[in-house]
Amino acid sequence: MNSSFEYLQRRLEPQEKWHDKRARLNKRLFYTVEVATLLAGAAIPVVNLWVVKDAYLAGVLSAILGGIVVMAAAVGKLFKFHENWLHYRALVEALAREKELYSIGAADYAAVDGDGRNRVLVDR
16 A cells, blocks of 8 residues: 555545544534524514513513523524634635545645655645
């Protein structure tokens, strides 16, 4: 087994898989927080009209839904699920591109052979 294949198997592919997993997780969390914010926010006026005869209950339910909106928005902003998702996805695509360029000997890999290609891959 040559050293470049070993490096790809040992280092590059696990990194690609790890970042892909993190990208998918952050995407799911981003959509979950956004949907929770939208549903809770949209439910506030519905609750106020639906429970019109009991102002106290309408107020309590509206306050709870408002709290959900605030908390979901704060969690999304604090943990930056959207930014993380895009960052991890960009890394996965960059690693896949680099692996492909290395495999076919294109771009910076075209100018060097053997161990020089391996060094360029490790450097990049």
